[in-house]
Amino acid sequence: MSFSALGLSESIVRAVSEHGYTAPTPIQLQAIPAVLNGGDLLAGAQTGTGKTAGFVLPILQRLTTLKPGAKPVEGKRKVRVLVLTPTRELAAQVEESVRTYGKYTGLKSTVVYGGVGINPQISTLRQGVDILVATPGRLLDHHQQRTVDLSQVEILVLDEADRMLDMGFIHDIKKVLAVLPKQRQNLLFSATFSDDIKKLADSLLDNPALIEVARRNSTVEMIQQKVHPVDREKKRELLTHLIKENNWHQVLVFTRTKHGANRLAEQLNKSNITALVIHGNKSQAARTKALAEFKKGDLQVLVATDIAARGIDIDQLPHVVNFEIPNVPEDYVHRIGRTGRAGASGEAISLVCVDEIKMFHDIERLIKREVESVVIPGFEPDPNAKAQPILLRSPDHQGRGRSGAGRGGQGRGEPGQKQRQGGRGKPDQRVGGARSSTGTSHNTSANPKSGVNTKDGSVGGGRSAPRAAQKSTPALAPATTRTTPALFRKSGRDR
Ligand code: AMP
Secondary structure, rough: OOHHOOOOOOHHHHHHHOOOOOOOHHHHHHHHHHHHHHOOOOEEEEOOOOOHHHHHHHHHHHOOOOOOOOOOOOOOOOOOEEEOOOOHHHHHHHHEEEEEEHOOOOOOOOEOOOOOHHHHHHHHHHHHHOOEEEOOHHHHHHHHHOOOOOOOOOOOEEOOHHHHHHHHHHHHHHHHHHOOOOOOOEEEEEEOOOHHHHHHHHOOOOOOOOEEEOOOOOOOOOOOEEEEEEEEEHHHHHHHHHHHHHOOOOOOEEEHHHHHHHHHHHHHOOOOOOOEEEEOOHHHHHHHHHHHHHHHOOOOOEEEEEEEEEEOOOOOOEEEEEOOOOOOHHHHHHHHHOOOOHHHHEEEEEOOOHHHHHHHHHHHHHHHOOEEEOOOOOOOOOOOOOOEEOOOOOOOOOOOOOOHHHHHHHHOOOOOOOOOOOOOHHHHHHHHHHOOOOOOOOOOOHHHOOOOOOOOOOOOOOOOOOOHHHOOOOOOOOOOOOOOOOOOOOOOOOO
C-alpha cells in the first residue's frame, strides 16, 4: 500500500518520498486511516516504528482539508494541533518531522520547551502557528503568561504518554487539558500500557480506535541483544575494549545515574575515546550540542541517562550499550529501541555484573526471551563475587532533580530517582526491577480521586514536586543473594 492510497494529498506524499520513505510502516498503515477518520485513537507503538509520521501525516492532511462548506481561515493562525511530549529532545524531533513532512502544505509549526529562553518562543507564537509541539511545563508557563492561545485546538496528541506519566507530568497534563476546547480529537501514543495509562486513556478518549503494532513490551525484532557478564570494577575497561576492538564509531551508552554518566565520559575521554554526556543536569545548550555532534558522527560515544535519551532518533544507530542495567525493566525496551529503528538492524549490549543479575532476569521476563550471554575472554567474572547494593541515584543529587533547567521537558529528575518502584517507601520497596509491568506504582499520578476529567477539562490540582525532588539521599537497591546465576555460568566467544 502506498501513502497516496491511504488518502494523503500529493503535497504530503511528495515530502515523504523526498525524505526517502517508499511505503508506510505497519503503524502508519493503521494510524493514518484512523486519524483521518476524525475519531480518537489509542496506539501502542514502540519507539522506532515510525509512529511520528503515523500521526503527523494524517494531521497535516486534516489541517489542509477544508470541511465541506467551511471558508478558509483568515487572519492570524491559531494553534489547531497540540502535541505534548515528555522530553525536549522528543519535542524537537517531532517538530522537525512536522516541518519535513509538511514542507509543501504551507502549515506553520513551532516547538516550545524549557531550559531555553522563553522570549524567542513568545515572538514565534505571536506570529501564529498551526501546530504546536511542547513539553507540558513550558506550555503551562506560556499559558500562564497568556503568550499562547489554546482555545482553538482541534487535535491533541499525547506522545510517549507512558513516559510522561513516569516523569510525573500528570498534573501538568491535567492542567493543559483543562484549558483545551472540549470538542477535539485525541490521540494517545504509548509504548507500554500500565494501569495508569489505561486510566488516562479511559478518561481522555471517546470510543477510540485501538492500534497495537508490536507485542506489548516486546523488543524490536531487528535488534541483536547480548549480555556480557563482567565484574563491576571491570565494566569500563570492557567497554573501552569493545569500542576499540570492534572499531565502534557511534555508541549510545546508558548509565543509571548522572554522576555515573559524567564519570564514565571522563574516563572514556582519557582513553582517547571521544565522549559527551546528556542528562538532566546539563544545560539545554550542552545537550543539544552533544546530540548534534553525536548525530553528525563527530563523537564516538554519547553517554546518557534514561530520560535524556528519550526522543533521540538517529538513523542507523548501530550500537547501544547498557553500561548499567536499568532498575525499571521497561527502560531496557526504551533504551535498546534507540537502535534498530525503522527496519535497520542494530546491536544492544548489556554489561551485567553480579549486582544486576536479578534486574536482568526481570528484563528477560518482561521481553519474554532469554538474551544470549557471552563472556569476553580476559573479562571473565569472578564466580565467587558477592552482590552489593546498587546505587540508584547520584550521590550528589540534592533537592530538585535539575539545575538551571526551565520547566517542562527533561530535567525533572532521572529515572532512578523517581521512586517508580513504590513511591516514597523504604529503600527495599524501591529496588531494582520491582515495578510490575502494570506499573501500579506511579503513586502521584495514580490517585483515583484526581481522575483525568479531560473532556470537560475540570480537573486542576497543584503542580507537585516530582518524586525525584523529594529525596536527597542516594537510593540503594539491595543486593541480590544469588552469586552464580545462569547468566554467569554460560560462556562463549564474542562474535
Ligand atoms: P519514530 O518511531 O517516529 O521515531 O520513527 C523512527 C524512524 O523511522 C525515524 O528515523 C523515521 O524517519 C523513520 N521512518 C518513519 N516512517 C518511515 C517510513 N515509512 N519508511 C522509512 N522510514 C521511516
